[in-house]
Amino acid sequence: AASIPDYRGPNGVWTLAEQGKRTFECRDPVNSSPTTSHMALRELYKRGLVRHILSQNCDGLHLRSGVPQKSLSEIHGNMHIEVCREGCSTLRQYIRPYDVTKKSQFRRHKTGRSCDHCHTELDDTIVHFGEVGRVQWPLNWAGTTDILEESTCDLLICLGTSLAVLKQYDFLWPTGEAKKRAKIVIINLQWTPKDRVATLKIHAKCDDVMTKLMQQLGAPIPEYCRTCDPILNSKRSARSGELMSRITECSCAGRGNTRRNYAPPSPDAVTPSNDLVTPGWWTVGISRSLKRSLTSVNSGQTTRRKTRGKRAKASKTRSQMIESSSTNDSDQCAVQEEVSALVEWLVSSV
Numbered sequence: 232a233a234s235i236p237d238y239r240g241p242n243g244v245w246t247l248a249e250q251g252k253r254t255f256e257c258r259d260p261v262n263s264s265p266t267t268s269h270m271a272l273r274e275l276y277k278r279g280l281v282r283h284i285l286s287q288n289c290d291g292l293h294l295r296s297g298v299p300q301k302s303l304s305e306i307h308g309n310m311h312i313e314v315c316r317e318g319c320s321t322l323r324q325y326i327r328p329y330d331v332t333k334k335s336q337f338r339r340h341k342t343g344r345s346c347d348h349c350h351t352e353l354d355d356t357i358v359h360f361g362e363v364g365r366v367q368w369p370l371n372w373a374g375t376t377d378i379l380e381e382s383t384c385d386l387l388i389c390l391g392t393s394l395a396v397l398k399q400y401d402f403l404w405p406t407g408e409a410k411k412r413a414k415i416v417i418i419n420l421q422w423t424p425k426d427r428v429a430t431l432k433i434h435a436k437c438d439d440v441m442t443k444l445m446q447q448l449g450a451p452i453p454e455y456c457r458t459c460d461p462i463l464n465s466k467r468s469a470r471s472g473e474l475m476s477r478i479t480e481c482s483c484a485g486r487g488n489t490r491r492n493y494a495p496p497s498p499d500a501v502t503p504s505n506d507l508v509t510p511g512w513w514t515v516g517i518s519r520s521l522k523r524s525l526t527s528v529n530s531g532q533t534t535r536r537k538t539r540g541k542r543a544k545a546s547k548t549r550s551q552m553i554e555s556s557s558t559n560d561s562d563q564c565a566v567q568e569e570v571s572a573l574v575e576w577l578v579s580s581v
């Protein structure tokens with residue numbers, strides 16, 4: 232929904248790169264914006280209804296929506312973040328308003344820029360096919376596993392992900408006592424390998440579900456503000472260390488500023504020291520109080536199949552399928568009821 236090129240899917244940037252195909256047709260992800268789902272999740276997080284977000288996307292849109300980094304696990308990396316992982320004694324993050332992967336290649340992570348402190352060449356944080364991501368940030372596996380180990384996760388929402396990758400991580404899925412307590416809700420137009428264990432499967436588009444959910448909660452979805460985007464304006468957020476621990480709010484209102492389209496500087500125009508993350512900033516611990524539920528999120532996947540009842544005929548185009556699914560009244564009614572159930576669980580899990 233955010234017009235982001237897929238880095239890892241069958242037509243993903245890295246898959247095509249491996250096959251030697253050019254991928255320059257892709258729109259620059261920096262020009263994309265967080266979707267309705269991203270902004271709704273940010274509001275749910277702010278209200279304490281969502282505790283943690285795990286994303287398979289590398290687009291950084293959850294961070295750009297204003298969710299603090301400590302509550303995010305970007306398990307496949309973030310295209311805006313490069314790190315010094317060898318030179319400095321502790322991992323140092325550099326958050327850039329541009330795509331840091333322009334010079335890196337398949338399984339070659341060097342970005343061509345170097346660390347301000349030790350001058351070691353920086354690595355991007357994207358986890359390619361066949362790799363195991365070990366960088367502490369922005370992957371933040373610990374943020375997810377801590378919640379699960381505390382056994383207080385009672386609601387797990389899977390938004391728009393095929394779960395093809397996540398199903399392989401056994402530790403993400405509740406077992407034993409936790410399984411009895413934790414509800415799994417899957418929101419997807421296509422079949423997923425976890426449908427059978429889901430407490431509820433909602434066959435609908437993520438943005439539609441999130442819009443209905445927020446309406447039922449009586450919570451407005453905040454508008455994304457490009458001017459206050461914590462990554463595109465990373466100088467400000469990095470200096471104050473707020474990106475890690477605080478929700479980034481739009482500060483335009485009341486100051487007479489109008490929200491404008493912020494034009495990010497080109498990589499060449501930015502000197503690395505300008506947006507250096509304050510030393511020690513990334514070591515902020517993860518608050519123990521924020522570990523009551525885990526929301527697994529990936530809102531950037533596309534829909535390929537509609538599987539309510541029987542599978543849609545292969546001859547139907549994707550857009551026809553989406554249209555038919557969103558205009559069917561009985562489907563809409565069912566979705567409304569399913570969302571009501573989800574709202575109830577969300578509120579009661581706090």
Ligand SMILES: [Zn+2]
Nearest residue numbers: 315319346349
């Ligand atoms: Zn360094």
Ligand SMILES: [Zn+2]
Nearest residue numbers: 456459481483
């Ligand atoms: Zn703003």
